[in-house]
Amino acid sequence: MARFFSMRRPARADQRVLGGVERSRRLQRRFKLGIVVATLIVVAGILAAVPRGRHLVASVADRARQSARWAVGLPVPREEVDARHERDRRQAVDDAARKFRDAFPTMDEPIQRLFRYAGSDPDAGLLRWGNFDQTLLLPSTVFEPDDAGRSYCLKPNTRSIWVRNVSPKGSPLTFLIVPDRPELAEVLQGTGGIIVTTSVQTTNSWGLRGPEPDPSAPLRGIVLGDSYMQGMFIDDDHTPPECLRRYLENHEKTGVSILNTGCLGYSPEQYYYSLLKFADRFKPQFVVMSVFANDFGGILEVARGKGDWDEGRYWLGEIQQVCRSRGLLLLVVPAPLDSQMNSARFAGYYPGLISNILNGSSEAYLDPTEEFINRNIAMILEGDRAGNRPTGSPLYNNAIGDGHFSPAGAEVWAEAVGRRLVLLLDKARGARRPSP
Structure with missing residues (x-):
């Protein structure tokens, strides 16, 4: 009896789907799948055409590889870790540079004057990674790039002094250690900046x-x-x-x-x-x-x-x-x-x-x-x-x-x-x- 009740009954003739209708449905499913695939390809192409999109595509692929390795207990190769850091830092610097260039014209003229004096304006400022994973704005009169691992370093034979109490809206994380020259006091007028007189630094x-x-x-x-x-x-x-x-x-x-x-x-x-x-x-x-x-x-x-x-x-x-x-x-x-x-x-x-x-x-x-x-x-x-x-x-x-x-x-x-x-x-x- 159990076997009898477990047997499937043949479908009635009026319940069967005609062969032509079934083929039509299969074609519709394939067409919809093709649209989805084509859309994904187009979106990926658009994303890959712009820097931020390329960074996003690379990041998603990197996270997928990392998750796959973790799933099977494999370590992430060091070269992939370094490549990810380099990519993330480069993108963060590019984003900061674009925002800073847009914000700089809206700053008060005395602030712009101080930033130009320091070499921290959008044309001369040094945007580099530091503080583990942050983007810093450094004055190019005091610092210089280092592409051999340090990201940046102090310039040799340079005399500088700290200015505090200046943090304009729209600038990246900014450090104002500037050339110690006689005209600095005049440059600071109208900025609210304060010279830390005890902070003279020489390299x-x-x-x-x-x-x-x-x-x-x-x-x-x-x-x-x-x-x-x-x-x-x-x-x-x-x-x-x-x-x-x-x-x-x-x-x-x-x-x-x-x-x-x-x-x-x-x-x-x-x-x-x-x-x-x-x-x-x-x-x-x-x-x-x-x-x-x-x-x-x-x-x-x-x-x-x-x-x-x-x-x-x-x-x-x-x-x-x-x-x-x-x-x-x-x-x-x-x-x-x-x-x-x-x-x-x-x-x-x-x-x-x-x-x-x-x-x-x-x-x-x-x-x-x-x-x-x-x-x-x-x-x-x-x-x-x-x-x-x-x-x-x-x-x-x-x-x-x-x-x-x-x-x-x-x-x-x-x-x-x-x-x-x-x-x-x-x-x-x-x-x-x-x-x-």
């Missing part, structure tokens, strides 16, 4: 901030980093690397030369190419790499544990490999946030995750936060006793609304780093001595 013949390098010095080091190491809004004598040079000279009782390769907006990828550029030319004994939260994504994102930590891990690993292959001491030092001085620290993700992604010994990693907090408390107490309690942390440029190290903060950084370096150098010397 040496190598295109780096600091004194002329001495490859023959008994002790030599390279400092990798971003605006914290370049020394934002502070003078040449108070950058963290220059404070470190003085500390080591006092404790090692010998001549010390340090290359300050720090440059605003740099991230681990640019640190790596900076090290490649100067390591063999300068032949240092040690490398100090300063990292900051926005090396791995947006500052707030990184503070919540987000960001591209895999990308950061890759470049930190490349830097470690360069140092190992040349027998160089490497010390990684995260820069503390100014918000971690007087409020909740929230250090589990930053700088906590930095130590997690480093493949090295504990002694090659230094978190100077405790040194900063101790000095911060001491300076606040000193201010209280003098009846002049500081607003915010005196270790940062809070007086001008900036979160970079003040000269006092640079000194604390140099002392913490210097103490560790002295120990590491002594240990390295001991390892080279023959045992009795």
